[in-house]
Amino acid sequence: MVNRRYDERDVRIRPGRGSRPRTKQRPEHADAETALVTAVDRGRYSILVDPDGPDERVAVAMKARELGRNRVVPGDRVDIVGDTSGDDGSLSRIVRIAERRTVLRRTADDTDPVERIIVANADQLVIVTALADPEPRTRMIDRCVAAAYDARMDALLALTKADLADPAELVGMYAPIGVEVVVTSAEKSEGGRIVHGLEDLRAALDGKTSVLVGHSGVGKSTLVNALVPGTYRAVGIVNDVTGRGRHTSSSAVALRVPGTSAPTWVIDTPGVRSFGLAHVDPQHLLGAFADLAEVAQACPRGCTHAADAPDCALDEWVAGSPDETTQAARTARVESFRRLLASRLGSGEPDSREPARP
Numbered sequence: 001m002v003n004r005r006y007d008e009r010d011v012r013i014r015p016g017r018g019s020r021p022r023t024k025q026r027p028e029h030a031d032a033e034t035a036l037v038t039a040v041d042r043g044r045y046s047i048l049v050d051p052d053g054p055d056e057r058v059a060v061a062m063k064a065r066e067l068g069r070n071r072v073v074p075g076d077r078v079d080i081v082g083d084t085s086g087d088d089g090s091l092s093r094i095v096r097i098a099e100r101r102t103v104l105r106r107t108a109d110d111t112d113p114v115e116r117i118i119v120a121n122a123d124q125l126v127i128v129t130a131l132a133d134p135e136p137r138t139r140m141i142d143r144c145v146a147a148a149y150d151a152r153m154d155a156l157l158a159l160t161k162a163d164l165a166d167p168a169e170l171v172g173m174y175a176p177i178g179v180e181v182v183v184t185s186a187e188k189s190e191g192g193r194i195v196h197g198l199e200d201l202r203a204a205l206d207g208k209t210s211v212l213v214g215h216s217g218v219g220k221s222t223l224v225n226a227l228v229p230g231t232y233r234a235v236g237i238v239n240d241v242t243g244r245g246r247h248t249s250s251s252a253v254a255l256r257v258p259g260t261s262a263p264t265w266v267i268d269t270p271g272v273r274s275f276g277l278a279h280v281d282p283q284h285l286l287g288a289f290a291d292l293a294e295v296a297q298a299c300p301r302g303c304t305h306a307a308d309a310p311d312c313a314l315d316e317w318v319a320g321s322p323d324e325t326t327q328a329a330r331t332a333r334v335e336s337f338r339r340l341l342a343s344r345l346g347s348g349e350p351d352s353r354e355p356a357r358p
């Protein structure tokens with residue numbers, strides 16, 4: 001072994017971490033384009049590339065592996081790479097999901113204990129309810145309103161079949177709690193169906209993305225058909241926007257509403273009966289009642305604002321009304337809020353998944 005002196009050749013100079021080119025530090029998919037997800041069917045996503053832009057086109061995408069188990073749902077704004085041409089047989093990849101403004105979850109059930117997101121970025125929940133045949137169920141409406149408010153969405157009540165029953169009672173019940181109400185009736189005519197009140201509905205949807213919900217038979221298909229002609233076929237949905245294929249699964253589909261002043265979408269949710277209310281945050285619900293939210297600032301910390309909540313400022317507010325008329329109005333308002341709050345428990349009846357409250 002040569003005994004030599006230590007010199008600078010013995011010093012190993014390693015490039016610092018910062019100077020090494022690292023893939024992760026490069027902007028990922030800088031060439032990505034933006035798209036709107038309109039439907040999901042067995043791992044394939046119908047998307048609209050450059051929505052409302054000069055190059056708007058329909059395409060099909062799959063989820064990139066890097067997104068892992070993150071769900072992509074109708075209403076999602078996404079970044080896509082790959083073949084985004086939309087040509088026959090083309091397939092792009094969704095590499096990013098934009099931050100969601102709102103999320104609507106469907107209720108967990110026995111077979112699936114998780115409340116899954118079904119729609120993203122909707123502004124409004126449209127609760128389609130028949131005035132008769134089938135009879136309206138206010139408990140179901142309350143649950144939907146609570147879900148909408150909790151998701152920070154507006155609630156719109158579309159009352160159908162006004163030719164069969166008077167809407168006054170339901171209008172009187174929901175209009176005072178900030179729920180916009182539209183009344184329609186469909187009439188058979190030679191050329192198909194005329195839906196009276198359709199223009200009111202279209203105006204209430206204009207410029208927004210609205211999720212339509214309703215039980216079977218309430219006339220939801222009749223409304224969607226009138227708003228977006230040619231959408232439905234007997235065997236399933238052919239998406240006019242995506243243009244291709246048949247959408248027979250029970251997941252939500254976004255449809256563009258023509259004849260409006262600003263881009264307008266309805267998202268139909270076949271088979272969705274109810275929404276996730278297990279984690280309703282009283283503060284979110286309260287946010288939909290600006291006057292009550294202000295009063296509730298004086299509540300004790302952690303106040304649930306429920307009827308049995310001790311020292312709830314809402315009760316003091318009602319009790320301290322200057323006159324009888326004001327007291328009646330305040331009582332109605334607090335009761336409406338509490339009804340929505342209680343609807344997560346199934347309107348007084350214990351929910352199968354939740355213990356009854358004392």
Ligand SMILES: Nc1nc2c(ncn2[C@@H]2O[C@H](COP(=O)(O)OP(=O)(O)OP(=O)(O)O)[C@@H](O)[C@H]2O)c(=O)[nH]1
Pocket residue numbers: 160161162163164184185186187214215216217218219220221222223
């Ligand atoms: N009298 C009356 N009948 C209506 C009205 N709107 C729809 N209907 C009828 O109600 C029934 C149900 O209407 P649909 O539009 O199929 O209802 P849906 O909510 O889509 O129900 P599903 O198709 O079962 O999901 C049909 O027989 C319609 O003709 C209405 O305004 N007045």
